[in-house]
Amino acid sequence: MAESSGIKFLKYYLQKLKLFFLSKDILSFLLFLALSAGFWFVHSLGKEHEIVISVPIKFVGLPMNYAITNNPPTEISINLKDQGLRLFTYTAKHNSPLTIDLRQNFHHKGEILITSDKLTTRIAKYLHLQPTTIVSEVHPDSLLIRYEKLVSAKLPVKLNAKIELSHQYMLSNKIQLSPDSVMIFGTKKAVEKLKSIPTELLTINNLSDTTHLQVQLKPVNHVRLSSESIKVSIFVEPFTERKVQVPITALNCPENLSIRTFPAFVNSTYIVGLSKFNTLSPSDIQVYLDYNELKNAKTSKGVLKIRNNSLNISNIRILPVEVEFILEQK
Incomplete structure (x- = not known):
């Protein structure tokens, strides 16, 4: 019962508060307050103010075979004075940088100095300054660009x-x-x-x-x-596996000697792209014994070596990997 009375009491005062804010007196007060704030804001804009804006800098125009060797600033800070309303046009964010073309001042001396007067003139064109706007300070007030031939x-x-x-x-x-x-x-x-x-x-x-x-x-x-x-x-393609017989050859053998192997051929298996499956040349795979490794051998068996002379095949395997051999006089 007490809880019900509390709810009714709260609803009553909320209704009174709503009627108060919707009454003619409060509406008149709020309208007067808004007008006063508006007049104060317009009056404030009519007075002289000072703002600081930052502008990014971009240097262009040096030949390809020259480069800037010092570290000139990447942005400049500008103090502007004018009536507040006019200053609004400069407070917008500048997405494009102030581009300084060095071609007009380029020479082989190795440095370019952009004085305060020249810099202020460039800033005025960049910001489209109105006649009443004063540039009170620029930091830095000049730019020195050093460069050298590369x-x-x-x-x-x-x-x-x-x-x-x-x-x-x-x-x-x-x-x-x-x-x-x-x-x-x-x-x-x-x-x-x-x-x-x-x-x-x-x-x-x-x-x-x-x-x-x-x-x-x-x-x-x-x-x-x-x-x-x-x-x-x-360049990519599917591959397949191919098997061929390859003869065993001898390298670095003296003219008066020959190497005979048993067997004379080996079975070779390799991977090749489908487009190159039927294009294998006999010289693409070389299986050989090197005489320089056999001449002092204490056994009659030699380990075969493989030379891949083609970019189109890979993963070459042979059987057997070792063969018997004899050296014969010619």
């Missing part, structure tokens, strides 16, 4: 990749890079340290089809590259 070199590109082929697939050709070399520009010390330009890591899993893609070159400190990326072509 040496150049042509270096090969080195692919940095982890490529996993799908089951029963193989590379059908050598991975191609285009271009396979790039021009670099840098200080003599920086260029002499480099032997190649690596790519960013390329990771591919379960590759089962020929693929062409762009791969970024890895940036090198204080060195410019003539290209930021290269085209990588990876």
Whole structure:
């Protein structure tokens, strides 16, 4: 019963509060308060104010074989004075940087000084300053850019990749890079340290089809590259297993001697792409004994060696791996 009375009491006062805020007196008060705030804000905007904005800087126009060697600022701080309403036009976020083209001032002296007056003029054009706006301070008030001529070199590109082929697939050709070399520009010390330009890591899993893609070159400190990326072509096809008989040959044997083996042929098994299945040349696989390893042997058995002369086959296996031999006078 007491709980019911409490609820009725709460509803009563909530209703009174609602009627109070909806009454003409309170609405008039709120309207007057809003108008007063508006008049104060407009009056405030009419007075002179000062703001500070930061503007990013971008330097362009140096020839490819020149580079900035000091560390000029990447942004400048600008103090502006004007009526508050006009300053609103400058407070917007500047997404594009203040671009400073160095071509007009470029010479072989090695440095460019952009004085305070020149910098202020560039800022005025960049911000589209109104006649009433005053640039009271710029920090830094001038810019010094030092640069030097770079040496150049042509270096090969080195692919940095982890490529996993799908089951029963193989590379059908050598991975191609285009271009396979790039021009670099840098200080003599920086260029002499480099032997190649690596790519960013390329990771591919379960590759089962020929693929062409762009791969970024890895940036090198204080060195410019003539290209930021290269085209990588990876040629893939299914493979199968093939068996052939291969003759045993002798290497480094004197002219007055010959090596006879028992047997004279071995059975060879290898993996080959389907497109190259019937293109094997007799010289692609060489199975041999080396006379230099046999001449002082204390046994009449020799371990066979394999030489793969083709990019199209892999995983060569032979039986037997060891044969008997005799040296004969011719």
